[in-house]
Amino acid sequence: MAEAKIHVPTIETKSPARSYNQEHRARKPTSAGRRVSVYVSWSFPGEANRNLAELDNRFSTMTEVRRVEWPAWEGAEWSSPLLFQQGIAGALELFFRAWIPFQQLVGEVTGHAVPVFQRVDQAGYRLPLDERVLGDADTLFIFGLDHNLTQQDASAEEIEALRQWLSREGTCLVLGPHHDVGASEDRNEREMEYAHHGDALVPREQRFGRYTRSLMQGLGVPVENRYGLRPGVIEGTRQIAPLTINRDLDTRGWLEGVTNFSFHKHLPHYEVTANDANAVRVLARQPIDLSKPHPFTAAGNREFNTLVWMPPAGSRAGEILVVDSTVFSTLFGADDSVKSFWKNLVRAREC
Template identity: 40%
Template sequence: MGRRLCIYFSWSRPRELKAPLHLLDNRYPNLFEFRRAIWPFYEHASDPKEYKQDISGFLDHVILSDFAAFEEVVHSQTGNRVSLLQREGDTPPVQQLDDTLLADVDTLIVVSLDHFRTNQVASPGEVECIRSFLMRENACLIVCPHHDVGEVETIEDREVQHRHHGDILVPGQQRIGGFARSLLDQLGFPIENRWGLSPGRDVAGEPAQLLFDNNAVTASGILSGVQTFNLHPHLPHLWVPPSLNSKVAVLARQPINTVATRHPYVDDGHRDFNAFLHIKPGDERAGHIFVCDATLWSSVFGGVKSLRQLWANVANF
């Protein structure tokens, strides 16, 4: 049998579901709002007897269902089913990361789609558990935040960011990935997911070719044969503190959409953003750490052929 993978959704489902619907910011849309915004493309989910129309319906039938293709690739490559766990599901207890949970895991993918407002923070025990996990030579930790949109205070600045990515489903402020930031910071790598940038396209409307550090890509092997990622409307720049430049390799950068409206990150002269990072073994750590966007395990934003290669690489890493 091959490697054993676990996807750990670090959200608090009850707190996500209890977000007041009269507030637009820092919550997911409910399924009804989602269907209305993209009508008629999701009308198969209009029956309330089969599809809950609240936020739980969005989490289950939009977000979680998007990972099915990734699970199929991993199963075909390894012979093992992917374990799917939620930090806080519909019923207690909270499923924190611990040695028992990770005993049968070789690759842990932390999908940090938790809103900052829900205060998901890695506990000291979880950090120690991850440190222990990373002492294994075959261990691989992949930490995946998402965008951080609208962190600025003025509505005018938020509007600039919103117009840049152009996704009507996203409110003026939607800050996601708090658990990922907390975990990385406590491991000694305070990498931050910044912005929500519109990715570039090629002339055929497909995701633009990634920009690689070829030496680092060859050394790690995880991006072997991968040419593009996806076209999710708002992808984060994975900011690396300058003090960590010698420890954190930027394996791939993704071009920014050249026809999108202005954005402060682009105004500063940037034409691409950090999309895939590698923290090599060292400092009594035998395992590898990678950092990338949470949507790279989804099959609905384009670039699927190349993403399938990434998924196969991860399954066999």
């Protein structure tokens, strides 16, 4: 089975000047487009300061990325310690670079800049999910990239703020709890998971999503992120296998013009833990690479849930979707299908 190629972002030397330590200024609503914000649930210092002697539950260093994916990152702009951070912080910065095309496209579609907030940023400033984030957002993406051991839990005040925000007509919450690799205490099972996804940069135990899980529990979203499953590809190509889409349930058209998401070696299965298929709709499933065994496929599964939608219900006027944050990253590229999905989520329409 062919390997999907890593997309190394280029550094634009003539891009607009970049600034740092600016305070967010609220965007005024317009009829032209939705106001979109991204909230990254990690503590940047909590992730960057992890002990490198620990094998599990940390991000790779940039040096490890260079070693495993050699020679993709050997340009001076990535390998020189004078130009790019070589520790975990450097690898985290790759996320920000890979989100730029998403921010740019959404900005073009909506006419609004797309701010990216962090729960705790590089400078140590803490920003809980409150009116400062929610007040001027119509669509909010929450990227659940916090390792569980950093103990990022949503407070009762944050959950209530988000519940009040979702009571507003036209709001749309996109939750992205990341993979949950190595939950089993059985080391043989962990090794099976590792061999299945085949990514040397992911340790045998890498558990994400504590913050988004606490939000979902507080909001009554019956979804749990499980495993890190390798998607199948079209035989003889590097193209990810197309989604299995339940278009009859997609009455909002979230997947209009969409056939596939982007390839990533370890994607979460979004297990629905409630029985009401109308309240919680699985819109898309991803075929799994069956060339290597995994506990999930050993149980008879051939696809995993990759997009879940909760339409408005009761006092909740807003939409809730669950989809992995890698769909909005360009580290593995973003084709027209992926970009159509981005546009569908942020178009100026009633959600």
